[in-house]
Amino acid sequence: MILSKIMHGLYLKIYISIVASSTKTHVSIHTLKGNKIKDTRVKVFEGEELSQNMLSFIHSFTSESPFSYISFLDYSLHQGAVPTCKVEEFLKSSHKDIYTTLCYDSWSSYTSKIDLGMLEKKYSSLGLDFIFSPFCIIENFFKDKITMQATLYVLIQDENISIAVFENSKLKYAEFADIKNDKLESELMLGDEKAELNFDDDQMSVNLEDIDVDDAFSDLDDLTNIQDLDSMDEFEDFTEIKVGDKETKQDLVNTKDEEHSAGFNEEYKRFNAIKNALKTYYTDEKYENNFIESVYIATACDVDNSLKNYLEEELFLKVYVRQVDISTEVFDLAKREKI
């Protein structure tokens, strides 16, 4: 024990935090001498695969000290958190065995065992030491706020969103959603898949009977803010498809879809996820609910102001937005782990 302490004192401690998404991977490296941070490096790699560049970058630091710890933020789609340590009360009994659960004081987080195994296998050449739930990031980042009355806390990442309700430091509700999810995408792409735009090579025309306009635009019922509709010129443009040639029509559809996606759509998806989460929180009897007046958002990516507007104007919430460096938060969690 004493020898171990001496060894820890002699060597540098290197904490490597990896936050991955499908497009890029953030790797941050914190070098500690004792308890003081000696050096911090951050590098972003394209894609989520463990590239040779990433490996050599990480190895260049891990080779400096035997006490290097690699932390990872769980991005499994099959994860969440429940306001009890008896996870089986919330999860279906058949699901109980497929999740790895971790109990904290009064709440638990869970994640898919398969995803966890795949993650460990994927990073086996590095050897992961810690895998954290994004809900722990929320708890840690808002530790000065969660002691308050029931409040909504949101962690926004490039591709997913973690939503939690804390009241007096106790988790009351949690939801993890992937905003790049195909299902959600399809719902929000104005039902274009359902429309099945059948371009006939010979006739170069669109079978308008196949376009289910009502269904496709059903999600727009939620958009009560009329100003947001200003950006939705797509409805008019969409009509042009009927008269153009095939290429023009295709280009137009693609271009408009991209704009749609990249524009308000992403914020709308986030808004939608928050709204659905709140709806579940208020309606599901499993959760003890209290009225939520405010929402604290920790955002790790650039978020349009429209999300704040949606929440304020649609859900009448007081919105506070903070920027968060997730890799630093992951490092903070890793540092507090017993090693």
Add this chain to the structure above:
Amino acid sequence: MTRSYISPKSKQVISDEMQLVLLFFTISITMLFLTYGFLKLKIYTFEESVVRIETKKVELKNSTLKMQHQIRIIEQESDRAEKVVTENSVLKESVKNLFDLVPDRITLSEVELNKNSLVMKGTTPSKEVYEFLLQAPLRSIFNNTYTSFYQAQNGWLSFVSTNTLDDEELLK
């Protein structure tokens, strides 16, 4: 309280090869120390036995000296005893010879035999009997012979004969 789904892997400060080398050195040093300890113990027990043997040697030496001393004493005593026995036998022989010298007619009442002298007291019927029968052989043995006579109550003569040998005669 842990927040991680997995536990950190144990960190090796020393590589496997280094561990092997260290293990080898540790075993070697341990064996050296054990050998050193064993030899030290052996040396200690050897020294102990040397001291014990030295003590025993001294004891035996003392005992030998004591025994030699005792042997010497015994030899001396033996010599003395032999000498006494010889002297006694000489004396016995002398006494026997002396008494053989004394004729039947002369009666001895007291004989004192010393180293270089013989004193005899007795009675004789007459001075002539004494001079012829006893004084003559005494003169042949002793260098000096003095005899004094005095009248006894029964008419005989009591005599005291003092005979001495010279020192030279004794040395012979």
